[in-house]
Amino acid sequence: MEREKIEKYQDLRLEVQRMWNIKARAVPIVIGPLGATSSNLEKHLREIPGKNKIPHLAKTAILGSAHILRKVLDLPESGQESEVREKTPTSTQELSE
Numbered sequence: 001m002e003r004e005k006i007e008k009y010q011d012l013r014l015e016v017q018r019m020w021n022i023k024a025r026a027v028p029i030v031i032g033p034l035g036a037t038s039s040n041l042e043k044h045l046r047e048i049p050g051k052n053k054i055p056h057l058a059k060t061a062i063l064g065s066a067h068i069l070r071k072v073l074d075l076p077e078s079g080q081e082s083e084v085r086e087k088t089p090t091s092t093q094e095l096s097e
Contacts, residue, residue: 002028002038031057033065 005028016024027047030038035058045052070077 001030002040002044005030029057031061033061035059035062 006026009026013024013026016022027044028038029041029044029048031041037054037058041054045054067077069075
């Protein structure tokens with residue numbers, strides 16, 4: 001997966017080099033929708049300046065996935081559960097309406 005990401009962003013890397021007249025390279029940071037990471041993630045994170053912690057990055061990926069699911073399934077954002085109860089049909093007749 002990391003190799004695919006590096007290849008995918010080669011055009012962007014070349015464009016950044018051309019526009020800014022600097023040397024650039026792609027660093028693959030791959031985190032799955034449920035927070036899974038590659039075995040090389042720590043090594044790749046050391047190549048990027050700043051304090052990037054794997055648990056924070058994994059949490060961000062999980063929260064992003066939850067947000068997408070809520071949108072796709074037309075569910076309310078967290079903290080809005082009372083609206084769901086009010087809109088939830090209580091009988092088979094309400095389901096057919």
